[in-house]
Amino acid sequence: MTIYMKNVTFKVASKDYAAQLSSVTLTPNTTTATWNGFNGAVQKNQSPADWQADITFGQDWSDDGLSAFLYDNEGDEVEIQFTVAGGPTFTAQATLAAPSAGGAVNAFAESTASLPIDGKPVRSAA
Numbered sequence: 001m002t003i004y005m006k007n008v009t010f011k012v013a014s015k016d017y018a019a020q021l022s023s024v025t026l027t028p029n030t031t032t033a034t035w036n037g038f039n040g041a042v043q044k045n046q047s048p049a050d051w052q053a054d055i056t057f058g059q060d061w062s063d064d065g066l067s068a069f070l071y072d073n074e075g076d077e078v079e080i081q082f083t084v085a086g087g088p089t090f091t092a093q094a095t096l097a098a099p100s101a102g103g104a105v106n107a108f109a110e111s112t113a114s115l116p117i118d119g120k121p122v123r124s125a126a
Helices: 066-072
Strands: 008-012 021-029 032-036 042-046 050-058 077-084 089-095 110-124
Antiparallel strands (some): 008 077
């Protein structure tokens, strides 16, 4: 069954920031090297995926805000945990990245951040 992104948790260092987020994607990045030879010979080699947590969130610079936490702890490695109701839980060690600040006139201030993950996220059954 396809999961519906509505009831989620997104914990950073054990604190759930899901109410401040509008998007969470665990993104694998792979590189494929291709060698082409004569007579149609082709060889491919794909590297293991490099993972990152791509998040979009409303800027909250209060003491409880994700924006402030990421800004104040940039470069720290912490555990993140992402769960969607009815879906699996993904747990990983991620390096915190500082968010952008500010935005357009007459709009909610929103930021994005890409948190590099150490290795592959661990998936636990729903």
